[in-house]
Amino acid sequence: SVVRNALFCLETAANQKENHVYTKALLAYAFALAGNREKRKALLDSLETEAVRKDGSVHWQRPGKEPEADLLYARSRAPSAEVEMTAYVLLAHLTSQPAPAQEELSFASLIAKWISSQQNPNGGFSSTQ
Helix, strand or coil, X not given: CHHHHHHHHHHHHHCCCCXXXXXXXXXXXXXXXXXXXXXXXXXXXXXXXXXXXXXXXXXXXXCCCCXXXXXXXXXXXXXXXXXXXXXXXXXXHHCCCCCCCHHHHHHHHHHXXXXXXXXXXXXXXXXXX
């Protein structure tokens, strides 16, 4: 009953009109783990409309963030919250029953490309999540 109540709480949160992109990413992953395909798909569809597509990769950023100027020699890494929410979207794409379709795997590879570009020289990330 505790899990059922928790899922009810998450469903209520997911039905709100204005959810932050980070919240949607976490909810999509939670519903993927819970096996709720419909909620997972609805959230992923919503997230896809907010995705940033650049240089053959896909990621998510905070609403209202100013676009970064393209630098010739230096590439700054994204803030840890953006790495985290993008990673949660990737997990939501890959955590599906039955296994993800080829189209979903192709989209997931674009997300993984961006995440791997955020690694620091030691192989780690700005996020500890």
